[in-house]
Amino acid sequence: MTHPASEPNPQAMGAAAHRAGDATSAANAANADARAPILATTAVTKTFPGVKALQRVDFRLFPGEIHTLMGQNGAGKSTLINVLTGVVAPDAGTIRLGGEVVAFASPQEAEAAGVRTLYQEVNLCPNLSVAENIFAGRQPRRFGAIDWPAIKRRAQAALARLDVSLDVTRSLDAYPIAVQQMVAIARALSVDARVLILDEPTSSLDDGEVSQLFKILRHLKQSGIAILFVTHFIEQTYAISDRITVMRNGEREGEYLARDLPADQLVAKMVGHERMSARLREAAHEGHVSHEGYESQERQPVRQQTVSATQATEATQPTQPTQTTEATPPTQATQATQATQATQATQATQTTEATPPTHPFIELQGVGRRGTLQPIDLDLQRGQILGLAGLLGSGRTETARLLFGADRTDSGVILIEGRAVKLRSPRDAVRHGIGYCAEDRKKEGIVAELSIRENILLALQARRGWWRKISRQRARELADLWIERLGIKAADAEQPIGLLSGGNQQKALLARWLATDPQLLILDEPTRGIDVAAKFDIMDRLLALCANGLSILFISSEISEVLRVSHRVAVLRDRRKIAEVAGKASNEDNIYRLIAGSGE
Numbered sequence: 001m002t003h004p005a006s007e008p009n010p011q012a013m014g015a016a017a018h019r020a021g022d023a024t025s026a027a028n029a030a031n032a033d034a035r036a037p038i039l040a041t042t043a044v045t046k047t048f049p050g051v052k053a054l055q056r057v058d059f060r061l062f063p064g065e066i067h068t069l070m071g072q073n074g075a076g077k078s079t080l081i082n083v084l085t086g087v088v089a090p091d092a093g094t095i096r097l098g099g100e101v102v103a104f105a106s107p108q109e110a111e112a113a114g115v116r117t118l119y120q121e122v123n124l125c126p127n128l129s130v131a132e133n134i135f136a137g138r139q140p141r142r143f144g145a146i147d148w149p150a151i152k153r154r155a156q157a158a159l160a161r162l163d164v165s166l167d168v169t170r171s172l173d174a175y176p177i178a179v180q181q182m183v184a185i186a187r188a189l190s191v192d193a194r195v196l197i198l199d200e201p202t203s204s205l206d207d208g209e210v211s212q213l214f215k216i217l218r219h220l221k222q223s224g225i226a227i228l229f230v231t232h233f234i235e236q237t238y239a240i241s242d243r244i245t246v247m248r249n250g251e252r253e254g255e256y257l258a259r260d261l262p263a264d265q266l267v268a269k270m271v272g273h274e275r276m277s278a279r280l281r282e283a284a285h286e287g288h289v290s291h292e293g294y295e296s297q298e299r300q301p302v303r304q305q306t307v308s309a310t311q312a313t314e315a316t317q318p319t320q321p322t323q324t325t326e327a328t329p330p331t332q333a334t335q336a337t338q339a340t341q342a343t344q345a346t347q348a349t350q351t352t353e354a355t356p357p358t359h360p361f362i363e364l365q366g367v368g369r370r371g372t373l374q375p376i377d378l379d380l381q382r383g384q385i386l387g388l389a390g391l392l393g394s395g396r397t398e399t400a401r402l403l404f405g406a407d408r409t410d411s412g413v414i415l416i417e418g419r420a421v422k423l424r425s426p427r428d429a430v431r432h433g434i435g436y437c438a439e440d441r442k443k444e445g446i447v448a449e450l451s452i453r454e455n456i457l458l459a460l461q462a463r464r465g466w467w468r469k470i471s472r473q474r475a476r477e478l479a480d481l482w483i484e485r486l487g488i489k490a491a492d493a494e495q496p497i498g499l500l501s502g503g504n505q506q507k508a509l510l511a512r513w514l515a516t517d518p519q520l521l522i523l524d525e526p527t528r529g530i531d532v533a534a535k536f537d538i539m540d541r542l543l544a545l546c547a548n549g550l551s552i553l554f555i556s557s558e559i560s561e562v563l564r565v566s567h568r569v570a571v572l573r574d575r576r577k578i579a580e581v582a583g584k585a586s587n588e589d590n591i592y593r594l595i596a597g598s599g600e
C-alpha cells in the first residue's frame, strides 16, 4: 500500500521515523523503559504438533505507545497475540497485565480485563445497526428492558471519541469496510480498554482510510492506551510505531525503538542475514528497502530489472508443453536453458518496452455483464503481466471472475489463441489453462479441513478429472516440491491447511495454481498477508514464469506493486475500463489521476 502523502517519507525511515507532532509521545516511548509495562510475557512457550510456534518469548508493551510486531510468515506473531488474549494457553511462561500474573482462559476474560483485540476480518454483525454492534451483548437496560435511546446516545459518544460521526441506527453493512473497522474499534473501547491489539487491520483499507485509522490510533495512545499492531507493511510500521518487536522462527529476535532501527536492518532481522536473497540483500544494503522490501528509489519496475542467470535459475520453474503435464522438477540442463531464456527475455523487456505485443493468449472484446462490469476490451499477451488498477469496487475482481467463468458474461466475445470460446464455468476456464488465485482465501480459496497436500493438488486433480486420481506418491512429491519452492512453513504436507499461518495459506493457494502449469494466472491480491521477503521471492518467480510464456493478470490495491510488476496497466473506475497505460505513462501519479477522474 502506498503511503499517505501526509505521512513521513519512508526512505528516511529509522532516524526520522517520528513526526514532529509526535515528539512528546516518542520521548514517552523512549522513556518507557523507566516505567512498568502494562502487558508483558516472560519465557512464553507454545508448541503445536511438529511446530515450535513460540520459544521462551519475552515481550513488553508500555502504556501510551504503539508497538508493532514484525516477522515473516509463520514467525509466531498471531500465536503470541493468541496467547496474550486467551485464545490459546501457553505451554510455559508467564503473562503479566499491570504487573499481575494473569492466565486468561478465553478472549472474553482478556476483554473483561481490558485487553481488546481487533482481528483482520471485522467480526461484527453486518445486519445489526451500528449502535447494536457497539453494545451487542451488553446493552444498557432500564427497568429490565433494553434502553434504546441510551444505546444510541452512548454509541454516538463512543464514535465521537474517535472523531467519527455516523447515523448509528443504520445497519452496519450500509457502511464501507473502513467505517466498519472504526465501529469495531469503538466497540473495543466502549469498555475500559487498557490494551488494544490490531492484527493486520489495514490489509483491506485504502490509503485515505489507513491515514484515518492512524490518526485515531495516535489519538488513543495520547490517552495512555497501549496499542499492539501487527502488519507486513514496513512503511506503515514506521509511520505509526514507537517500538518494534521482531519475531523470527518463534523466537523474539529483538525489541527496538523504531527510530533506532533503519528499515534495511529491520528486514535483515526478520529474515536473518544469512537467508537474505542476493537482491534483497543488495536492496537492503543500499537502503532501498521500502514497504514491499525491494523497491529502488526511482521506483523502477521489476520488469525493467535484469534478472541474473543465477537468480533466474533459482526462480525458474518448469513449464511443460502441454497443459496436462504435471509440473516436475527441472533437470540442470533445462534449468540452464530456462535461465538463459529468462535472462534474455527479461533483458529484452528492459530495452524493448515499447515493442508491440506479438501474441495475445486471451482477448476480451466488449465483454461485460449487466450491473457488474461495463463492456471491456482487454488483451493478455503471452509472457506479460497486465496489471489492473482501481479502487475497491471499481470492477477489478468482477473482471477476474468473468475471465475465470465464475460469473457469466452477457456481452462480447472472449478469444483464446485467436479462437472464440465460452467460459461458462471455472471448469471451462481451467480446461483452457486459466488459474485464479482469489482475493478472499477463506471463502473461495483454501479448504480448511483438507491437508496442505490436498489443497495444493486440488486444481490439478480437478482438471485431470476426479476419476483419474493422482497417485498418492506423486501427490506427495508435488506437494513437497511446491512447499519447498514457495518456502511454505509447515511441519508436514499432511497437516490441515487451516493450521498454517495466514501468509503460508496464501502461498499454498498460489502453489495450487502453479502446480497446474497454467497459461494464464489471475492473481487477485496475491501478496496480501505475505511477508516482505516472500513477496520479493514470489514476484521473482512469477517473472521467471512469464519469461517462459505465462500470462498474468495482476490485481492489487497497492498501485506501487501493480506498477512494479506489470508490463501494462489497465485502469478501472466505476466498473469500466477508463485507460490503459504502459511505459512512461505508468507512474503512480498518473494512475491516481486517472482513478480520480482528472487524468483522462
Ligand SMILES: Nc1ncnc2c1ncn2[C@@H]1O[C@H](COP(=O)(O)OP(=O)(O)OP(=O)(O)O)[C@@H](O)[C@H]1O
Residues within 6 Å of the ligand: 048, 049, 051, 052, 053, 071, 072, 073, 074, 075, 076, 077, 078, 079, 080, 489, 490, 499, 500, 501, 502, 503, 504, 529, 531
Ligand atoms: N493451531 C495450530 N496448530 C498447529 N500449528 C499452528 C497452529 N497455529 C499456528 N501454528 C503454526 O505455528 C507457526 C506460527 O504461526 P503464526 O500464525 O503465529 O505465524 P505468523 O507470524 O502470525 O504468520 P503470518 O504472518 O503468516 O500470519 C506456524 O508454523 C503455524 O503453522
